[in-house]
Amino acid sequence: MTTVPEAIERESRLRAAQRFLVDNPVIVLVGVLVLLFVLTDLVNRNETGEPFITWNQLSTTLLVAAPLGMIAAGQTLVMLTGGVDLSVSFTATAAAFAMSWQANNSTAEGILAGLAVGLGIGLANGIGVGIFKVNPLIMTLGTSSVTFGLLSIYAGRAFEKVVPDLVSTLGSDRFFDYLPANLILWAAVAAAIILGLRYTGYGRMLYAVGDNEVAARLAGVRTWQVLVLVYALCGLFSALGGLLLVGFTNNPDLGLASPYLLQSVAAVVIGGTSIFGGWGSYSGTIVGVLILTVLGSLLTLLNAEEWQRQVIYGSIIIVLTAIYARVSGSE
């Protein structure tokens, strides 16, 4: 007689554990990240005879990951509302160009110009999506093609491309040998987003709009304002990412942020944020960004070509969305 309740209890505990993991994908993701680190370490030892897991490499990983983390921050917010921003990479590039152009005058003007460009593109996206109800994909694809067109005109003109010391320090220097400067900015942004999503009214409204826009509107949320602001924020974060990136490479060029579009979407999807909106977190995205960065190092070690990366990242998006949809739908 005693065995039956025990079996039920065991099963319910298993259920509870499963539920816990489904509700907190970050735990599983950190496991994946550690595994990936170990795998890369093994490959590196095999190829070069040196370990990959060193303080120096960990610090480099964070340094390389920060721009993607910044761009993926905006992407996370947008995807929480059920949209997606396909203009992030050209927004970042445009911000880097605007910065290096205006920095001829002064550093502050350069940085402000870069951020203003990001904010402007983001606002255009937000107005299209929030007020005119254009499908976010099409709207952001449209602004991104306009941005690219303008970029290819202005990038061709001769002007001195200046990357101010402040920006290159922020983008590539490390304090105390191991602490990347951009990590400090990233950590501040991450804290603001994680706390803001949880404790501010606007953060909760993002989830509400993503979960059910009609219900949110009927509950008194001005959904169009929420949407306009979220795309503006995404533009701003993309611009920040672009500035960090140009501080890292010290040379703005047209392809500066191109790989980051796909990676930002992939990082958010890996981080467990639902592409349908209303569910997810930035902490998941951070782990997703780190996973992608380590995966990138691994692919570089294995001499993977650009096309293989594209196919791998594209497949990751589809397969993971399918898995998440199945897991969260089966409850």
Place this chain on the structure above:
Amino acid sequence: MTTAPAPTAAAAVEFRGAEPWRRALRLHGWTIAVWLVLLAMVPYWRSLSQQDFKFDVQALAIDALPLCFAAMAQAVVVISGGIDLSIGSLMGVVNVLSAREMVDMSFRQALAFSLLLIVLTALASGFTGAIITLTRIPDIVVTLGMLFVWQGVALWIMEIPGGGVPIDYSDLAVGDLGSTGIPNAAVAVFAAFLIIWVPLRWLRPGLAIYAVGSNRNSAYLSGIGVARTRVGAYLLAGVFTGLAGLALSASSGIGDPNSGATYTLNSVAAVVLGGVSLLGGVGGLIGVIAAAYVLTLSKIILLLRGTDPNYANVYQGALIILVVVIGGLLTRKTRS
């Protein structure tokens, strides 16, 4: 499903009392308007151009050929209630594969190889559709993932532009019909429309596509295989995508892994401008063809006016956003 469940029929019920010509205007007003816009652009275009009319029409038809097919592909998917962001990059795959293989082929071999490619593209697109219906992930996500997968595949097949096609083959796109002055490129578009789309449109599969697009649940309740129909729509779109990719090869005579990049956005714009609602179930392919010509002609006019080609891209991007914004506003108004 027994009577005439096309979305046009639903609209017809509302206006049953109206006279026939008003009904026709209601149903086809948008399509007629797009063709009128195209006609209205012609005099201005002529006033700018120095070339003779025949030559210009030929150039327009060649320039618009890939977009016409891409837009037809997009239209089929959108009518069925989906959207396909991978059309451009799948076109790129067809383009590089055909240019790489056809470079040493005779005309006949090239034709046979084209057929094979069209079948393969249809299967590839149907595969995307199958993923969508099996996993129930939204079309946008799956096709966005496939966009990158196909881009990768195109780069794998050919890293830098190269390859070529037999001269007779490229004549299919750039020549004219028995030197009558009617451009082959235009004939190809309308032939594909009449042979592939028109019969389907009025038979069960086409009607099912419209029914599924306008309301998935009521389509299911009237006994239509919704999943089968949606995969079918992607298959059919794959046929048009294959034609679009081959049109790229034939008209440019070269394979370029990035050649398809702009066609995804432009095909969506042509679909919206052509009167197909992004909500699905409304519109037809003939308006979309006109829209593809309008978009191409607007680019040509900008270039004739001496606009920097880069600026022309900017204007066209802005125009596309404008079209989608206005089109979205109009369709929402008529729906509600």
